[in-house]
């Protein structure tokens with residue numbers, strides 16, 4: 001390979017690497033949030049003091065066949081919180097905030113005991129410490145059923 005060819009190959013390689021790094025950075029910024037009921041989302045935005053929405057997921061957690069919205073959000077630099085916007089027949093309200101994981105936040109719905117309403121499972125991590133928590137909606141609030149490592153990942 002002569003010098004000229006090597007320079008061209010070098011330039012192309014740099015370009016490709018640069019592109020790769022750029023798209024990796026760009027993907028980080030893309031928030032891949034699902035489509036949800038706008039009314040629920042607007043209610044959250046209007047009634048909760050938050051810095052940034054991290055993740056949310058829609059599901060019926062009080063067995064009234066109306067979708068409710070679980071939202072995990074950045075409260076401040078040190079804390080992520082979770083609330084549920086409950087859409088009752090007569091009104092909408094937000095549950096008391098619970099601590100939520102800092103990174104890789106996943107929200108799942110599952111009827112873990114196969115009875116009554118669906119439970120909410122929140123999982124995530126902080127600095128590589130993985131944890132999860134299981135919650136059930138009772139008496140207008142989310143209650144902790146069980147979990148593991150939530151102190152280390154919240």
Ligand SMILES: [Ca+2]
Nearest residue numbers: 060061062066
């Ligand atoms: Ca519901």
Ligand SMILES: [Ca+2]
Nearest residue numbers: 111115116117
């Ligand atoms: Ca259940």
